[in-house]
Amino acid sequence: MGHHRQTRDFLRHMYFLGESIGKGRTPFTTPSFAHGYAYNHSTFYNLPPTPGNFRYGRRESEDYEKLMAKEFWDYPVEQPFKIANRKGILTHPAWLIAHSSNFHTDPIKRGRWIREKLLAGRVPDVPITVDAQVPEDPHKTLRELVESVTQKAECWKCHQHMNPLGFAFEAYDDFGRYRLEEPLEHEGHILAKPTKKNGSNTYKTKRISSIGHLDGTGEPELDGEVSDALDMIDRLARSERVRQSIIRHAFRFFMGRNEMISDSQTLIDADHAYQKGGGSFKAVVVSLLTSDSFIYRKSIQE
Numbered sequence: 001m002g003h004h005r006q007t008r009d010f011l012r013h014m015y016f017l018g019e020s021i022g023k024g025r026t027p028f029t030t031p032s033f034a035h036g037y038a039y040n041h042s043t044f045y046n047l048p049p050t051p052g053n054f055r056y057g058r059r060e061s062e063d064y065e066k067l068m069a070k071e072f073w074d075y076p077v078e079q080p081f082k083i084a085n086r087k088g089i090l091t092h093p094a095w096l097i098a099h100s101s102n103f104h105t106d107p108i109k110r111g112r113w114i115r116e117k118l119l120a121g122r123v124p125d126v127p128i129t130v131d132a133q134v135p136e137d138p139h140k141t142l143r144e145l146v147e148s149v150t151q152k153a154e155c156w157k158c159h160q161h162m163n164p165l166g167f168a169f170e171a172y173d174d175f176g177r178y179r180l181e182e183p184l185e186h187e188g189h190i191l192a193k194p195t196k197k198n199g200s201n202t203y204k205t206k207r208i209s210s211i212g213h214l215d216g217t218g219e220p221e222l223d224g225e226v227s228d229a230l231d232m233i234d235r236l237a238r239s240e241r242v243r244q245s246i247i248r249h250a251f252r253f254f255m256g257r258n259e260m261i262s263d264s265q266t267l268i269d270a271d272h273a274y275q276k277g278g279g280s281f282k283a284v285v286v287s288l289l290t291s292d293s294f295i296y297r298k299s300i301q302e
Contacts, residue, residue, distance in 0.1 A: 019072055020072070024074075025072065025073075025074040025075070026074060026075040026076070026077055045083050045086060045093070046084070046085065046177065046178050047073050047083070048072055048073040049072060049073070085171070085178040085230070086178075087229075087230050087233050087234075088233055088237075090114075090169070090229065090233055090236075091169075091172065091176075091229060091230075091233070092176070093175065093176025093177075094176070095176075096110075096169070096172045096174075096175075096176035097174065097175060097176050099113055100173075100174035100175075100176075101174065102174075103174065104142050104174055105142060105169070105170060105172070105173060105174050106166070106174075107142075107143065107146060107162075107163060107166030107167050107169065107170060108146065108150075108159065108162050108163060108166055109166070110165070110166035110169050111161070111162035111163055111164070111165035111166030111167070112161075112162045112166075114165045114166070114236075115161050115162060115165060115216070117245065117249065118236060118242045118245055118246070119216040119217065119239075119241060119242065119245065120241060120244075120245040120248075121161060121216055123158055123161050123162055124158055130155075133149075134146055134149060135148065135149055138184055138186035138188060138189060139184065140206075141170075141182045141184075141206050141208055141209075142170075142182065143167055143170050143208065143209060146163065147163070150163060161216075164212050164213035164214070164215075165212060165213075165214065165232070166212070167209070167210070167211065167212045168210055168211070168212030168214075168226050168228055168229045168231070168232045169210070169212075169229045170182075170208045170209065170210050171208060171210045171228060171229060172229070179208065180207060180208065181205035181206065181207055181208065182205060182206055182207075182208045183203040183204070183205050184203055184204050184205065184206055185201075185203050186203070189203045189204035190202070190203060190204075191203060191204055210227070210228040210229060211225065211226070211227060211228075212225070212226045212228075212229075212232060213225050213226065214226050214232055214235055214236070216241075217235070217236070217239040217241055217242065218239070218240065218241045219238075219239060219240070219241075222235045222238060222239055243271070243274065244267075244271060247267060247270050247271055247274060247284055248267065250270070250281075250284055250285070250288060251263070251266070251267060251270065251288060251293075254285070254288050254289065254294065255288075255293060255294060255297060256297075262293075263293045265291075265292075266287075266288065266291040266292065266293040266294075269287050269291060270284050270287040270288050270291070272287075273286070273287035274287075
């Protein structure tokens with residue numbers, strides 16, 4: 001058994017090298033396996049697979065033949081590079097997964113993060129008297145279910161600050177994968193059973209809506225209806241409030257405290273450094289770490 005595994009791993013490595021470096025491609029992942037799973041980052045971005053990625057670490061004949069027939073992705077060396085349907089941290093799978101539930105997207109959580117972290121707003125916590133549960137209906141998308149339960153006046157006074165922002169990201173599922181259709185996972189909507197072990201059912205789908213609404217930028221020309229997440233991101237990127245909010249959060253991280261009036265010049269200098277550097281976050285960090293607020297931070301706190 002040990003000899004067989006060594007031979008199999010050797011063949012995997014040779015296959016990986018042959019399909020990547022051997023063909024002049026830049027490897028994106030390695031054929032390493034942990035607990036039986038292969039690294040397979042590229043498909044999270046809806047990109048072609050990378051050499052050496054065999055699902056669950058098994059070379060099943062069907063998967064192997066399909067994989068061999070595909071064109072593998074040549075990872076761009078120059079950073080940053082453009083990927084379809086992706087634009088910055090808000091479309092990164094790590095952020096999208098972190099702001100999802102165990103089984104569904106979470107437009108409320110995504111919208112609240114944007115409101116509080118980027119737009120410098122505040123959303124009150126859920127009152128202890130409220131049972132914040134999304135109803136079940138096998139015929140509706142998650143967006144439709146959330147809308148049905150949060151449109152009540154007592155709910156909307158808070159949800160109006162989150163839902164319209166989060167709904168723009170419904171084109172990204174709970175794993176951060178781009179999609180246009182949402183599967184209606186219910187027994188009555190099964191179209192096909194899995195054809196192999198550990199497979200999943202194929203369900204009837206319903207088209208999702210990514211229309212959202214942006215407000216709170218402080219700039220009327222930026223506020224308004226957005227068609228999708230990329231439209232919202234473009235507007236957020238042009239917002240002075242968003243830029244200053246990010247710099248303020250950077251200040252809090254490096255200083256280990258909230259800003260005070262005496263820190264105003266430090267924040268102004270960091271903002272100027274960001275703009276002068278053409279949007280360089282590195283310039284912000286250098287400005288903060290060479291400021292009086294940082295150099296004399298101990299005496300200020302004392």
